[in-house]
Structure formats: structure tokens, C-alpha cells
Amino acid sequence: MKVFIDPPNSLILFDLVERFGNEPLSTMAALQERVDNLEIDMPPMNVTLDDVVKGLKYAGIEVPSGVRGRLSIWGPMIEAADAAIVVEDAPFEFGCVGCERSELMVKYLIKRSGKPALKLKYPEDEDEGKVFVQKVKEFLEGLQ
Amino acid sequence: MIKIAQLSCGTEYSSVQYEIEKAARSVGAKVVYPDVSAADVELAVERFGFRPRSAQLKLMIARAVQLADGNYDADAVFITTCFRCAEAALVRNEVRRFIQENTNLPVVTYSFTERLKASQLLTRMEALVTIVTRKELLARERQSGLTVGLDSGSSTTKAVVMLNNKIIGKSWTPSHNVVESATQVLNEALAQAGYEYKDIEAIGTTGYGRFTLGQHFSDKCKLVQEELTVNSKGAVWLADRQRGEATIIDIGGMDNKAITVRDGIPDNFTMGGVCAGASGRFLEMTSKRLKIDVTELGALADKGNWRNAKMNSYCSVFGIQDLVTTLGDGKSFEDVAAAACHSVAEQVYEQQLQEIDVRHPIIQVGGTSLISGLVTQVGEVLGEKPIVPENSQFIGAVGGALLSSGFL
Amino acid sequence: MRETRLLMICPTSRLTPDVLAREIHATGKDVKIKETCYGCLIEGEREVVREVTAFAREIDHNAVFSKRRAYKAGDPVRCRAQHGTRPGFAQLESEWEALPLIKAGLDAADNGEKTEEKPGKKKLPAIRFKEICEVK
Structure with missing residues (x-):
């Protein structure tokens, strides 16, 4: 099963989805396709102008370019996913997830897709860590 | 590095x-x-x-x-x-x-x-x-010796001769050949100052023709510099606002610049030039349709009320058509002139000034700052009347003369 | 196709990046290995990298975590030594600190342990807060 993870660059979510036998759809893989594209003269960091323009599918021209650039990566990933796992209050939201508006839109796109989605609370102690992993495991097993 | x-x-x-x-x-x-x-x-x-x-x-x-x-x-x-x-x-x-x-x-x-x-x-x-x-050079607040600033802009070329912190000669001409235009205004400014080329201690060049002029006057040229830093220094010197924050607005014939400065050092700027409706060109075209000289437009505008002449478009083609139609409805020339100035001020504000944080005071410079009606409207749009220093059209040349004196 | 991966060691583990790298070397698999502060980077053909990842996860059970990386190992564009940290560095650092909680979860799952979710705190109803405020 292809599982979209949010935050889309999360080490923990990527690892858990893969560990439990599914395919995490990650920002990193999507960016690698662009970085390794030898047909482009200038390797993009991290997206191309075309990507930002394609982002217009998800947000209008009055929306900042950084939001559209991000959505151009995540939008197609959400469309390709069978399910999604979302951490709602992650204290780690740097790098590609650094933009709050893009993050809000991603959560909305997941909801609108109607695909099964697991919402998780970020763990604050060991017991919560156990619940976190347990829920991911049960959710992924239920998808089979 | x-x-x-x-x-x-x-x-x-x-x-x-x-x-x-x-x-x-x-x-x-x-x-x-x-x-x-x-x-x-x-x-x-x-x-x-x-x-x-x-x-x-x-x-x-x-x-x-x-x-x-x-x-x-x-x-x-x-x-x-x-x-x-x-x-x-x-x-x-x-x-x-x-x-x-x-x-x-x-x-x-x-x-x-x-x-x-x-x-x-x-x-x-x-x-x-x-x-x-060039930190030390930019900290310079006084011009010294006999120096010249040459500003080779896309529409006009300007020269200023300065002696010990005073402007003693100045001239401008519409730009044609970079070297010829500069030589002409330099000679005119020198004649006004009562000096000869050999007396000049340093020349500073700026504007798009700066490199060409730097080479041509290589025996005297000490400074070849982009206009962002040079114009900032020139503007704060002319307005006597060398300390603190300010916004410098230059609505050009073809493009506009807005620079924010702190202690005379620029920290942001925005530049546009794709819309004639947001430039001095709009005023030139309006003047032509009104069959008056552009230099008369400002005073006329100051007597009118822009609210009386409604424009449905800011575009230099359709907007001016609106103005002409308004005249046909019996509105006054003054109101139409004011509406044209207001339209340009509003366009500059909407298209460009939103990209920067406007700081006070506002110093308006460049050729269009001589059109008083435009300055009034910029003030109305921004909520504060801009300062227009004397010789405001010569900022680049003044900045060049001021900074090049730092090499003496 | 190239695959580059980060391997991160849980901060409570005794495994060091050096030992992790040496163990992977010893498999003789055709992957590039680069030690980092938190573990190592491995790079090679996708299938080989996945085999090595599975192997690495068992060097210290439930204490080695992994995710893919877009840029090549040592790519000057992403290299910290070239120009300081990129934004994603703080992200990894924060997640690394949370790994012990996830390890505890994985260990519990291995043992079939079930943990009940504690109900979250709710905001105090305004009427109750008013009563508290009005206590003389």
C-alpha cells in the first residue's frame, strides 16, 4: 500500500510505514527525481519553475510561490496514495514542512480525497509512544 | 570571499x-x-x-x-x-x-x-x-574637493560639479550616445561652475552607462558604482536626512525605483518598468492629449480634484481615453490633470510599494518629482507629503560626486 | 536507480555510528557509506540499499531508523561544511530526540503489549471557570 505521510519529510513516519511493510510516499523521493534529472541544465533546489506553475492546480496565483511549489510536490503524492498518516501537532516542522499554510492545505487535501487517514497525536512520554506505534501498526494492518 | x-x-x-x-x-x-x-x-x-x-x-x-x-x-x-x-x-x-x-x-x-x-x-x-x-566610503556624509558625478540613465544623462560640499554646476540632456551625452552635460556643468576638465580631482559614474563612462574618463574616474547605493547617498545628502530611516521614491519616465535606507545605506529596493500606467510616461501622454507641456501638468493638477474625473482603467491606453471622455462631459482640465497624477501615484503604490516597507520620511526624487501635482498625489496615497529636495533630479550625479570625493 | 538513505541511531542505544558503518562494511555489499553525527548515510542501487537497511535495522533491534534522502551523499549543495545547516537539519535533530519514545513503542508492539490511550485534557468550561473566579 502506498501511504502518504505528513509531515512529508518525517523520519519517524517514513521508517514506521516501511518497517510495517508498506511504501511511504515521501518528499525526498519526489525531490530526487528532480535533482537527478539530467535534462535540466541547472539542478533545481528543490523544485523547478514548471513545478511552481503546476502548483496553480491546487492554489491560485494570489497564493505565495513557496506554497504552490510545495503543493505541486505533495498534491500528486496525495492523489497517488492509498492512505495517509498525519501527525497533527508535530513539534518538528522544519525544511519542506516549514510553511504553515502549505501544511494546512495538505491536511485539507487529504480530507477531501476521502482516503483512509490516521490522525496521530505527537507522543510526549513512553506510554504515548507505545500508543503511537500501536495505532500506526493497526492502521496499516487494516489496510491490507 | x-x-x-x-x-x-x-x-x-x-x-x-x-x-x-x-x-x-x-x-x-x-x-x-x-x-x-x-x-x-x-x-x-x-x-x-x-x-x-x-x-x-x-x-x-x-x-x-x-x-x-x-x-x-x-x-x-x-x-x-x-x-x-x-x-x-x-x-x-x-x-x-x-x-x-x-x-x-x-x-x-x-x-x-x-x-x-x-x-x-x-x-x-x-x-x-x-x-x-566600501563601508568607510559609504559612511561619507560630506563632499570635499572638486569632484564630478555623471549619471548615465536610460532616458536622461546628468552631470553635477561639486566643490567642498556645494553644488556649483549642473546640467542634463536626453540620453543618446552614452559618451557624447555625458561629455555635453559635463562641459555645460563645468562652464557653469567656472572650472575646466583638468581641474577635476575625481569623477564618479553611475547608471546603466557607468562602465562605458568609467573607461572613457579613466584618467579622472575613481568610482564606478550601481545606482542603488549611489542614489541613496545622493538623496539623503540632498534632503539632509543622512541619519535614520527614509524611503526614496523615484518615478521615472519608464521605470520606477523605491529604495528604503537607514543612515543613508540602502537595505531594500523595488524596481518596476513594465507598465506605462505606473510611470512618468502616463503623464507625458496625458499632457499631449491635453495639448499642454508636461511641466505645466503639475500646477494644473494641484488646482483640481481627482475625485471629479473618474477613471475606469489605469492603463495608459484606456485610462487616458477615460480622461478625454471626462473632458467631453464638461469636467475641468484641472480635475483631469489631478486624476492623471493620482492614477500614477496609486499604480506605483499598488504595483510596487507593497513589496517594500515604506518608512518615513518619504523623499521623492527624479525628473517627475518636479511635477508638483504628482508629489501631492503620492502624498495623498501614502498619507504623508513627500520631501522633494532641491536638485532632486540630480541624485545619481550628486551621489557620484559625493562618493568619488572619498578617494581624494 | 540510486537510492540514498539516512540511518539514524536512537540516542539511548549503545551503538555508535562508527560500529554501524563497520558492520555494514563487513557485509561486503556494494554501497557507499558515510558516517554522520547521528548514524550514517548509505548510497547505492535501490535493491542493495534496501537489503542493507533491513540488515542495519537488526544490528540493534528497534534502535536504527531510516529514511530516504533526495540529494547524493556529500552533495555540496546539501553539505553542512560548505555553508552551514540547511532547514531540514533542525527537523532531523528534533525527530532524533523523539526516537526513544518510538523505540519503546516498537518494543511494546514486538511483545504484543497493549497500551490504553489516556484521554486528552479538555478546556475548562467557561461556566466552571467563572465559578472558580467567584470563590471568595
Whole structure:
């Protein structure tokens, strides 16, 4: 099963989805396709102008370019996913997830897709860590 | 190698990061990111006192704090965020202020779209490097000796002769051949000053023809400099506002510049030039349709009320058509002239000034600052009447003469 | 096709990046290995990298975590030594600190342990807060 993870660059979510036998759809893989594209003269960091323009599918021209650039990566990933796992209050939201508006839109796109989605609370102690992993495991097993 | 610390949000997802690094390299600088650990971020945000929702903006604040505390070594700061993001615009400006209040590092800010203007980016990077490498020169507030400034602009060429902090000769002409135009205005200004070429101690050139003039007058030329830093110095000298903050607005015949400065050093600017409706050209065209000289338009406008002549379009074609129709309805020339000035002021505001944070006082310069009606309307739109210094059309040349005297 | 991966060691583990790298070397698999502060980077053909990842996860059970990376190992564009940390660094650092909680979860799942979710705190109803305020 292809599982979209949010935050889309999360080490923990990527690892858990893969560990439990599914395919995490990650920002990193999507960016690698662009970085390794030898047909482009200038390797993009991290997206191309075309990507930002394609982002217009998800947000209008009055929306900042950084939001559209991000959505151009995540939008197609959400469309390709069978399910999604979302951490709602992650204290780690740097790098590609650094933009709050893009993050809000991603959560909305997941909801609108109607695909099964697991919402998780970020763990604050060991017991919560156990619940976190347990829920991911049960959710992924239920998808089979 | 000059190290430019980048404090930013959105660059890597707007396809502009590569351009930023390319522009820095082309002026002999390197982009660096002040090291921040995750633990530093919360502390920095708490101390800074502004808590943005976006983590990338928090990181921007934490990086600024690292610079302010001297934990990271950089020579200049480039602060940049997505255009149209309100959260980022607030943080960008406050981080800019924080850096200026807590460090001596020069700062330039920029709000970009995916259609980043490479030339504007390059001018900013060039200005940053200039501010780093020529810090002492830019601190200069008085002109000394006998020096000349030549401003080779795209529409006019200007020359100013200065002697011990006074303008003693000046001249301008519409630009044609770069060297010929400059030679003409130089000779006219020298004649007015009562000196000869051989008496000149230094020449400073600016504007798009600066390199050509620098070579042509190589025996006297001590300074060849982009217009961002030169115009800023010229404007604050002319307006006698060398200390503190200010916004310099130059509505040109074809393009417009708005520069924000602190102690005479530029830290942001915006430049446009794709819309005739937001330039002096609109006023020229209106004058032609009204069959008056553009120099008469300002005084006429000051007697009118723009509200009486409604325009449905700001476009130089359809907008002017509206004005002519209004005349047919029996409205006065004065009202139409005022409406034309108001339209340009509003367009400059809407298209350009939103990209920068307008600081006070506002100093209006350039040829169009002589059209009083336009200055009135800029004041009305911005809520504060701009200062128009004497010789406001000569800022570039004055800046060139002032700065080149630093080499004596 | 190239695949580059980060391997991160849980901070409570006794495994060091050096030992992790040496164990992977010893498999003789055709992957590039680069030690980092938190573990190591491995790079090679996708299938080989996945085999090595599965192997690495068992060097210290439930204490080695992994995710893909877009840029090549040592790519100057992403290298910290070239120009300081990129934004994603703080993200990794924060997640690394949370790994012990996830390890505890994985260990519990291995043992079939079930943990009940504690109800979250709710905001005090305004009427109750008013009563508290009005206590003399």
C-alpha cells in the first residue's frame, strides 16, 4: 500500500510505514527525481519553475510561490496514495514542512480525497509512544 | 570571499534558490546559513517575541539571533521571503530591523515570486558586497574637493560639479550616445561652475552607462558604482536626512525605483518598468492629449480634484481615453490633470510599494518629482507629503560626486 | 536507480555510528557509506540499499531508523561544511530526540503489549471557570 505521510519529510513516519511493510510516499523521493534529472541544465533546489506553475492546480496565483511549489510536490503524492498518516501537532516542522499554510492545505487535501487517514497525536512520554506505534501498526494492518 | 548569510522562507520551493546562489557567486560572494540547532529555535523565538506559526520563519528568527550574538561569522545579510505572504512579510521586516539594531552587518531584503527578476537580485547582491567592501566610503556624509558625478540613465544623462560640499554646476540632456551625452552635460556643468576638465580631482559614474563612462574618463574616474547605493547617498545628502530611516521614491519616465535606507545605506529596493500606467510616461501622454507641456501638468493638477474625473482603467491606453471622455462631459482640465497624477501615484503604490516597507520620511526624487501635482498625489496615497529636495533630479550625479570625493 | 538513505541511531542505544558503518562494511555489499553525527548515510542501487537497511535495522533491534534522502551523499549543495545547516537539519535533530519514545513503542508492539490511550485534557468550561473566579 502506498501511504502518504505528513509531515512529508518525517523520519519517524517514513521508517514506521516501511518497517510495517508498506511504501511511504515521501518528499525526498519526489525531490530526487528532480535533482537527478539530467535534462535540466541547472539542478533545481528543490523544485523547478514548471513545478511552481503546476502548483496553480491546487492554489491560485494570489497564493505565495513557496506554497504552490510545495503543493505541486505533495498534491500528486496525495492523489497517488492509498492512505495517509498525519501527525497533527508535530513539534518538528522544519525544511519542506516549514510553511504553515502549505501544511494546512495538505491536511485539507487529504480530507477531501476521502482516503483512509490516521490522525496521530505527537507522543510526549513512553506510554504515548507505545500508543503511537500501536495505532500506526493497526492502521496499516487494516489496510491490507 | 564575502559571506552573505541567507535568512529566508520559501526559496527552495519557489525555484529561486539556485538563482540566489548564482547571483552571489557572480559578485564574488557566497551564500551561507547560520548554524542553528533545534533547541536554539524555541529560545530564540521566545527572546525575539514574535511567534510565527510557520517553523521556517522561526528558523529565520533563530538564525538572526545567532548573527546578533556573534555566534556565526558573516559579512552581510540577505533576508528574503515569498511575495504575498503576510506572515513572512511581518517577520521579514522585523528580522531586518533586529539585525540592524543588533549588528553592524549590511542587510538587503527581497520578496520574490517564482518569476524572480535576476537583474534586481544581482543589483541587491552587488549593493551588499559594495556596502561590505566600501563601508568607510559609504559612511561619507560630506563632499570635499572638486569632484564630478555623471549619471548615465536610460532616458536622461546628468552631470553635477561639486566643490567642498556645494553644488556649483549642473546640467542634463536626453540620453543618446552614452559618451557624447555625458561629455555635453559635463562641459555645460563645468562652464557653469567656472572650472575646466583638468581641474577635476575625481569623477564618479553611475547608471546603466557607468562602465562605458568609467573607461572613457579613466584618467579622472575613481568610482564606478550601481545606482542603488549611489542614489541613496545622493538623496539623503540632498534632503539632509543622512541619519535614520527614509524611503526614496523615484518615478521615472519608464521605470520606477523605491529604495528604503537607514543612515543613508540602502537595505531594500523595488524596481518596476513594465507598465506605462505606473510611470512618468502616463503623464507625458496625458499632457499631449491635453495639448499642454508636461511641466505645466503639475500646477494644473494641484488646482483640481481627482475625485471629479473618474477613471475606469489605469492603463495608459484606456485610462487616458477615460480622461478625454471626462473632458467631453464638461469636467475641468484641472480635475483631469489631478486624476492623471493620482492614477500614477496609486499604480506605483499598488504595483510596487507593497513589496517594500515604506518608512518615513518619504523623499521623492527624479525628473517627475518636479511635477508638483504628482508629489501631492503620492502624498495623498501614502498619507504623508513627500520631501522633494532641491536638485532632486540630480541624485545619481550628486551621489557620484559625493562618493568619488572619498578617494581624494 | 540510486537510492540514498539516512540511518539514524536512537540516542539511548549503545551503538555508535562508527560500529554501524563497520558492520555494514563487513557485509561486503556494494554501497557507499558515510558516517554522520547521528548514524550514517548509505548510497547505492535501490535493491542493495534496501537489503542493507533491513540488515542495519537488526544490528540493534528497534534502535536504527531510516529514511530516504533526495540529494547524493556529500552533495555540496546539501553539505553542512560548505555553508552551514540547511532547514531540514533542525527537523532531523528534533525527530532524533523523539526516537526513544518510538523505540519503546516498537518494543511494546514486538511483545504484543497493549497500551490504553489516556484521554486528552479538555478546556475548562467557561461556566466552571467563572465559578472558580467567584470563590471568595
